[in-house]
Every structure is written in structure tokens, then in C-alpha cells.
Amino acid sequence: MSEVRQRPHTKMVTYPSNAVIPERDLGKNPVLECSHLGIEFGGLKAVEDFNLVLGRTEIAGLIGPNGAGKTTIFNLLTKVYQPTHGSVLIDGLDTHGMTTVDVSKAGVARTFQNIRLFGNMSVEDNVRIGLHNQIKYDMFTGIFRLPRYFTKEKQQHEKAMELLDIFGMSSLADVKAGSLPYGAQRRLEIVRALATNPKLLLLDEPAAGMNPHETQELMDNILRIRDTFQISVMLIEHDMNLVMGICEGICVLNFGRVIAKGTPEEIQSNPVVIEAYLGKKKEGGQ
Amino acid sequence: MTNQIKQKKVDPAVLLTALIILCVYVGVFIAEQVISPNSMLFTVLKKGATYALVAVSMNLLNGFTGIFSLGQAGFMLIGAYTYAIFTIPVEHRASVYQYFNGGVIQFTLPWFVAMILAGLVAAFFAWLIGLPVLRLKSDYLAIATLGFAEIIRAILQWNQLGPVTNGSNMLRLFPNFNSFNITNAEGKVTVYLSTFVPFLIAGICIALIVLLLHSGYGRAFKSIRDDEIAAEAMGVNLAHHKQLAFCISSFFAGVGGAMLAMYQTTVQAKSFTTAMTYEILLIVVIGGIGSVTGSVLSSFLFVACSEWWLRFLDNEQFIGDFQVPLLRNGFRLVVFSVIIMIVVLFFRRGIMGTRELPDLLRRRRKEAGIK
Numbered sequence: 001m002s003e004v005r006q007r008p009h010t011k012m013v014t015y016p017s018n019a020v021i022p023e024r025d026l027g028k029n030p031v032l033e034c035s036h037l038g039i040e041f042g043g044l045k046a047v048e049d050f051n052l053v054l055g056r057t058e059i060a061g062l063i064g065p066n067g068a069g070k071t072t073i074f075n076l077l078t079k080v081y082q083p084t085h086g087s088v089l090i091d092g093l094d095t096h097g098m099t100t101v102d103v104s105k106a107g108v109a110r111t112f113q114n115i116r117l118f119g120n121m122s123v124e125d126n127v128r129i130g131l132h133n134q135i136k137y138d139m140f141t142g143i144f145r146l147p148r149y150f151t152k153e154k155q156q157h158e159k160a161m162e163l164l165d166i167f168g169m170s171s172l173a174d175v176k177a178g179s180l181p182y183g184a185q186r187r188l189e190i191v192r193a194l195a196t197n198p199k200l201l202l203l204d205e206p207a208a209g210m211n212p213h214e215t216q217e218l219m220d221n222i223l224r225i226r227d228t229f230q231i232s233v234m235l236i237e238h239d240m241n242l243v244m245g246i247c248e249g250i251c252v253l254n255f256g257r258v259i260a261k262g263t264p265e266e267i268q269s270n271p272v273v274i275e276a277y278l279g280k281k282k283e284g285g286q
Numbered sequence: 287m288t289n290q291i292k293q294k295k296v297d298p299a300v301l302l303t304a305l306i307i308l309c310v311y312v313g314v315f316i317a318e319q320v321i322s323p324n325s326m327l328f329t330v331l332k333k334g335a336t337y338a339l340v341a342v343s344m345n346l347l348n349g350f351t352g353i354f355s356l357g358q359a360g361f362m363l364i365g366a367y368t369y370a371i372f373t374i375p376v377e378h379r380a381s382v383y384q385y386f387n388g389g390v391i392q393f394t395l396p397w398f399v400a401m402i403l404a405g406l407v408a409a410f411f412a413w414l415i416g417l418p419v420l421r422l423k424s425d426y427l428a429i430a431t432l433g434f435a436e437i438i439r440a441i442l443q444w445n446q447l448g449p450v451t452n453g454s455n456m457l458r459l460f461p462n463f464n465s466f467n468i469t470n471a472e473g474k475v476t477v478y479l480s481t482f483v484p485f486l487i488a489g490i491c492i493a494l495i496v497l498l499l500h501s502g503y504g505r506a507f508k509s510i511r512d513d514e515i516a517a518e519a520m521g522v523n524l525a526h527h528k529q530l531a532f533c534i535s536s537f538f539a540g541v542g543g544a545m546l547a548m549y550q551t552t553v554q555a556k557s558f559t560t561a562m563t564y565e566i567l568l569i570v571v572i573g574g575i576g577s578v579t580g581s582v583l584s585s586f587l588f589v590a591c592s593e594w595w596l597r598f599l600d601n602e603q604f605i606g607d608f609q610v611p612l613l614r615n616g617f618r619l620v621v622f623s624v625i626i627m628i629v630v631l632f633f634r635r636g637i638m639g640t641r642e643l644p645d646l647l648r649r650r651r652k653e654a655g656i657k
């Protein structure tokens with residue numbers, strides 16, 4: 001059994017106005033800056049006045065009850081929806097008017113709450129789609145099998161295997177993605193997202209449907225990914241052990257509004273959060 | 287670990303497939319030299335090869351990219367007309383364009399140049415349609431292409447375009463499949479190639495499509511088919527790839543149209559109906575949506591059934607003095623429809639599903655290995 005790494009205590013410091021990021025990220029551009037971000041669906045304010053600054057190598061959590069607007073925020077960041085208010089800067093770049101593909105190229109990758117793999121394609125090919133903008137060749141090269149085709153295909157294969165190895169999945173490379181067990185599908189989604197070479201990785205409920213052992217492994221892996229790739233991770237999760245275990249900053253959402261922000265310790269002892277979220281959960285569950 | 291990178295050897299199943307295909311070509315060549323050229327077999331093989339190409343081109347869109355087009359007959363029509371208009375020998379133009387003073391075009395292109403041009407013109411029209419339509423939801427393409435096929439059929443029959451298209455009159459006397467036969471000085475055929483060459487053309491085109499499907503572009507197409515939203519999030523440009531697939535598919539439908547013109551020896555716009563598109567769609571469904579092998583096999587089966595094997599159903603048959611009931615003109619179509627209904631109802635995934643020939647060979651070997 002691998003030993004679970006514990007989150008080292010991160011010193012959080014204030015960044016310009018009232019944003020808080022890890023001290024080690026201070027010298028560098030924040031990877032994400034949202035200001036007054038909002039969207040309405042026919043009058044319903046799904047997200048309202050959302051402000052967030054993420055450090056370059058920060059692991060952040062986005063939590064809140066069902067329907068709070070967490071997934072909607074991911075959809076706003078990746079331009080699945082265009083925001084009706086506010087702005088999003090990625091690594092200092094204003095994303096106004098950008099498409100999903102532009103944002104992907106700018107360095108945002110995501111996984112989906114309801115797994116969206118390419119089910120009829122092999123595990124390796126799923127990862128290769130992630131590499132699609134990294135290692136490419138033109139159509140003529142592809143059809144007529146010019147030498148460049150073989151070098152690029154080999155590069156893709158090697159890179160895909162290297163990424164799959166993070167989760168020990170390289171032996172499954174030829175398996176059809178749709179036939180993988182649930183936990184493995186979630187892991188493959190993370191690998192596929194990593195293949196796009198992101199600066200910011202958005203994980204929508206990565207531990208959903210995983211058993212406690214798998215969740216522990218996932219926590220370990222998220223930390224490892226952050227350390228090796230030096231990227232920022234923002235995750236939505238209902239599993240409080242995971243959130244409190246690895247997130248450095250946490251943002252709590254309720255009815256589309258941020259009701260609290262802070263370190264895990266601060267969030268755990270915040271009466272507003274306990275009432276809106278944790279308290280409710282205790283009543284219903286354990 | 288890292289220097290243990292797997293060297294991918296050539297897959298024996300792929301080699302075996304290549305061998306099988308080679309055998310088919312040799313078989314066709316030999317059959318053509320020894321069997322009477324009037325045999326029904328060659329009708330089926332020629333039309334089958336033509337339909338196989340068009341079906342694979344449709345499968346590229348519907349089965350591999352997941353966008354639904356119903357314009358195949360329209361693009362074939364463009365291909366057939368482009369081919370015919372540019373290959374009618376100058377000396378025959380006066381008789382073909384008799385109502386239009388011999389037409390305006392007074393030059394001839396070599397057949398293969400005209401055939402490539404046929405594909406390019408079809409692809410150009412696809413590009414024009416795709417530009418606005420492919421940015422919308424997928425369903426709109428089916429409607430737009432269906433409408434396009436109807437409109438282009440009407441336009442090509444329009445009398446004002448007669449000097450180019452011959453209006454609603456037939457285009458004929460252009461080089462056809464029989465022109466591929468090699469003849470001696472007395473005009474006697476020495477080597478029959480009228481089936482082999484269409485096989486070669488269709489084979490090369492299908493091979494190009496398969497190579498495309500097995501490249502990064504094919505993977506991107508399949509990712510769009512499996513999940514558009516995820517593909518886009520991974521940086522796959524949907525509009526660009528859909529446009530590409532649509533133009534390539536239409537290019538080969540255009541080439542297929544040129545082949546159909548050669549097969550029929552005459553071309554008339556009114557025969558390229560929506561029913562033809564549905565025939566191709568049916569072939570794709572029966573073969574397996576997402577299987578090139580399936581489309582090819584089912585093209586030949588479909589053509590053989592409709593043109594040959596079920597023909598006897600249309601004639602009154604006697605066993606001794608007993609007249610077999612029901613057999614009369616038109617009954618073939620009834621039986622044919624019933625067969626198709628059974629296939630569509632009970633074999634939803636078609637003959638091949640999404641498998642290809644090498645997959646079948648691999649499976650066979652695995653099973654043998656287990657025993």
C-alpha cells in the first residue's frame with residue numbers, strides 16, 4: 001500500500017485586492033482571474049458576481065450544495081457558455097469572445113461530471129485526441145504516409161503511454177474506453193485532459209463513484225500531477241475528505257453566489273458554510 | 287521502462303487482408319478474361335464497385351464523423367455531369383447537343399482528369415453548403431443537403447443551361463467502362479479491363495479514405511462522432527473537421543457519380559433522385575455504420591440482389607405444369623423490401639457492426655489459439 005501524502009501546510013498571502021493565493025506563487029502571473037463573472041438563463045441567475053484568483057500551482061476546491069452553479073462556472077471558464085457579465089483572464093489573457101477551442105489552446109483543460117469519453121475509441125486514442133494540438137501533421141502527410149507521419153505518430157504514442165503511466169493505465173492502451181470500469185474512466189478523463197498540456201486543470205467531481213481506496217489514490221495522484229507538471233488544479237467535489245485533504249484554497253458556492261472563501265481550516269469553522277452546506281449534509285447523511 | 291518502447295510490428299491480420307484483396311483483384315481480372323462479358327456477374331461487379339465507393343464516402347460522414355448528410359445523389363449528379371460534359375468527344379458533340387447547336391464546350395479532357403474534376407466540383411459545392419450549415423446543429427445538414435440535391439437536379443435540367451448541360455436531354459457517347467478494354471487493330475478485344483479498372487478506381491479511392499481514417503484526422507472525426515462537447519473541450523475544431531469530412535465525402539461521391547455515368551453509358555439528371563440517396567443509406571446501414579468493410583460487402587450484396595439474384599421473382603415460373611404462385615412482374619421489389627425490413631429490424635448493427643476485415647481475421651485466430 002502506498003503511503004498517502006499529506007498536504008504540506010501552505011502559507012496563503014493576499015494578492016492585490018482581497019484575493020488570496022499561495023505564497024510560492026506570488027512572483028508569477030496568476031493562472032486565472034475571474035472578476036464579476038455571471039450568467040443568466042432566462043432570468044435565472046445561475047452564477048452571480050463570481051470573483052476568484054488562482055495561483056500558478058494552487059490546488060483549489062469549489063464546493064457547494066447541488067445546483068449551486070459549480071459546473072456552470074466550469075462551463076463559463078471553458079466557454080461552453082458565454083458569460084453575460086464579467087471577465088475571465090487566463091494567464092493574463094482576456095478570454096472575451098474566445099471559443100472552447102481557443103480556451104483549450106490557451107491552457108484550460110477539464111473533465112466532466114457525467115463522464116464524456118470517446119467511448120468507441122481505444123484508451124490510447126482518447127489520450128491522442130488530447131495531444132491533437134500538440135503533435136500534429138497536415139492531411140496530405142497523413143493520407144500519403146510521408147515520413148513525418150511516422151515520426152509524429154511515434155511521438156504521440158510515446159507521449160500517450162507516458163501520460164497513461166501516471167495512473168498505471170498504459171497496459172490498457174488498446175482497450176475500448178467505453179468498456180473500462182467507472183473509476184478507470186474517470187482517471188482516463190484526467191489523463192486525456194493532461195494531454196492538452198494545460199496550465200489549469202478543471203476536475204468536475206473526480207472522485208464520484210470511487211471507493212475510499214481509489215479516492216485516496218486519486219488524492220495522491222492529483223498532488224503528484226500538480227508537482228510534476230507545475231500546474232494549477234481546480235476541483236469540484238462533494239467528498240469533504242478529498243477537498244479538505246488536498247485543497248489549499250476553497251470557495252463555497254450557494255445559489256450561484258460565493259458565500260465563503262478561505263483555507264480548509266477557515267472553511268470548516270465558518271458558521272455560514274456549516275449552515276448552508278456542511279450542516280445540511282450532516283442532517284441528511286451520517 | 288522508458289527505453290522499452292514497443293516497436294509496432296506489421297500486424298499479420300493486416301497482411302492477410304492485403305492478400306485477400308489482392309486475390310479478389312486477380313480473381314476479377316481472370317474472370318473477366320474467361321467468362322462471357324455479357325454475364326450478369328460483371329454488371330453486378332461494376333455497379334457494386336461504384337456503389338461501394340459512394341457508400342464508403344457516405345459512411346465517412348454518417349458512420350465516422352457522426353454528421354448526417356442526405357446529399358449523396360446530388361453530389362453524384364454533379365460528378366456524373368462534370369465527367370460527361372468534359373469527356374464527350376468533340377466530333378460527337380453536334381449529335382449529343384443537337385438542340386443546342388453542339389453546345390458551348392468544344393474541347394475534351396482525358397477521362398481521369400475529368401474524373402478528378404468531377405470530385406473537385408462536388409467538393410466545392412459541399413464547401414459552399416457547409417460554410418453556413420455546419421456551424422448549426424447536425425440535423426440541419428440533412429435538411430440542407432436533401433434540399434440541395436433536389437435543387438441541383440432541377441437546375442441541371444433547366445433549358446437556359448442547355449448549351450452546357452444539354453437541358454433535360456441525355457448526355458451520351460462519352461468514354462464508358464468498355465473503353466478500358468484493350469482492342470487490336472480489327473477492333474476485337476484482346477484484354478478485358480472493363481470491370482478491373484472500375485475495381486481499381488474504387489479500390490484506390492477507398493484506400494485513400496481508409497488511410498485518412500487511420501490518421502490523426504480520422505481520430506478527430508471519430509472523437510466528434512463519439513462526443514462533440516468533449517472533442518471541443520480537447521481542442522478539436524468542430525467546424526473545421528466537419529467541413530473537411532463533408533468536402534472529402536462529397537469529393538468521392540462526385541468520383542462515384544462519374545463512375546456511375548461510365549457504368550450507365552448515358553446520364554440524365556432526372557434519374558439521380560432522393561431514392562438513390564436512400565439506397566446508399568440503406569447499404570451503409572446494412573453493412574454497418576462505421577465499417578468500411580461492411581459498406582463494401584453490402585454494396586455488392588445489395589446490387590446482386592436487386593439486379594440479379596432476385597430477378598427470377600419477376601418472371602412467371604413453372605415447375606412441371608404447376609405455375610408457382612405470386613411470381614410476376616414487381617414481386618421482386620416486394621421480397622426485396624421485406625428482406626431489407628428484416629435486416630434493419632433484427633440486425634440493427636448491420637453485417638459488420640463497426641468491425642473491419644482485419645478484426646475478423648484477428649478474432650478467428652484468437653479463438654483458434656484458445657482451442
Ligand SMILES: Nc1ncnc2c1ncn2[C@@H]1O[C@H](COP(=O)(O)OP(=O)(O)OP(=O)(O)O)[C@@H](O)[C@H]1O
Nearest residue numbers: 041044046064065066067068069070071072073113
Ligand atoms: N443550460 C442551462 N439552462 C438553464 N439552466 C441551467 C443550465 N445549466 C445549468 N442551469 C441551472 O443552473 C443551476 C446550476 O447548475 P449546475 O449544474 O452548475 O449545478 P452544480 O453546482 O454543478 O450542481 P451538482 O452538484 O448537482 O452538479 C441549476 O439550477 C441548473 O438548473
Ligand SMILES: [Mg+2]
Nearest residue numbers: 070071072113
Ligand atoms: Mg455539477
